[in-house]
Amino acid sequence: MAEYIVExxxxxxxxxxxxxxxxxxxxxxxxxFPITELLDVxxxxxxxxxxxxxxxxxxPFGTHADTNTLTGxxxxxxSVYEGACNGNGRDRxxxxxxxxxYFTICFCGFKLERNFTNKKIKAYRDPExxxxxxxxxxxxxxxxxxxxxxxxxxxxxxxxxxxAKIQYKKINSERSDAS
Ligand SMILES: [Zn+2]
Numbered sequence: 001m002a003e004y005i006v007e008x009x010x011x012x013x014x015x016x017x018x019x020x021x022x023x024x025x026x027x028x029x030x031x032x033f034p035i036t037e038l039l040d041v042x043x044x045x046x047x048x049x050x051x052x053x054x055x056x057x058x059x060p061f062g063t064h065a066d067t068n069t070l071t072g073x074x075x076x077x078x079s080v081y082e083g084a085c086n087g088n089g090r091d092r093x094x095x096x097x098x099x100x101x102y103f104t105i106c107f108c109g110f111k112l113e114r115n116f117t118n119k120k121i122k123a124y125r126d127p128e129x130x131x132x133x134x135x136x137x138x139x140x141x142x143x144x145x146x147x148x149x150x151x152x153x154x155x156x157x158x159x160x161x162x163x164a165k166i167q168y169k170k171i172n173s174e175r176s177d178a179s
Contacts, residue, residue: 009104011133011170017103018138031156033139035092036084038099039074048072049102053081064094067101069127074098089160093135100134101127140167147172 022028025041042049051074058075059066065076076095083091105127140157145167148156153164 009130011137014104014130014133015137015142018134019141019143021103021138022141028141029144031141031144032158033096033141035095035099035139036081039095042099042102046072050074051076053078064091065098067098069101069105072102074102087158089154089158089163092139092158093160093163096135096138097131100131100138104130104134136163136167136170140164140171142167142171145171 019028022030022033025038027033039051043051049072054075054077056077056079059077063077064080065074067074076098080091080094084095136159139159140153140163145153145157148168150161150164150168153159153168154161157164157167159167
């Protein structure tokens with residue numbers, strides 16, 4: 001059960017947001033997004049953003065990174081950060097996911113309210129769904145990768161097979177709603 005619910009945002013809304021960010025950075029034509037560099041750029045631009053590389057045992061077991069949405073502080077396991085620097089797709093996605101939390105909640109202020117009633121919430125109102133969606137859309141830009149194969153997406157965008165397959169389906173299907 002998700003503890004918080006957020007304003008409904010469709011995949012298209014989030015795709016627009018990632019494209020806006022790419023344009024702002026002058027990266028709209030880059031297939032391979034420099035995700036670790038983005039951490040430094042964000043820290044420079046935004047007063048309410050910071051990140052920290054922590055020892056592998058500083059985060060709870062199984063947690064690769066986390067984001068404090070009140071302070072805009074991201075903590076990343078050392079091994080994940082190094083993996084991302086070396087082009088590991090899963091690690092790159094982990095960092096993009098945390099930045100997704102920052103953008104959808106801290107920066108865009110997608111409305112966040114506590115899910116007091118514990119009701120089951122629709123996927124697109126789940127902050128985890130939004131962060132996941134943001135990460136996929138940021139690393140695999142729809143406008144550049146439409147029509148490319150899963151293999152090309154893995155190679156050129158630096159993402160895992162699983163992530164490439166998901167984005168491939170989203171990009172090449174007609175529907176771009178909250179699914
Ligand atoms: Zn998350």
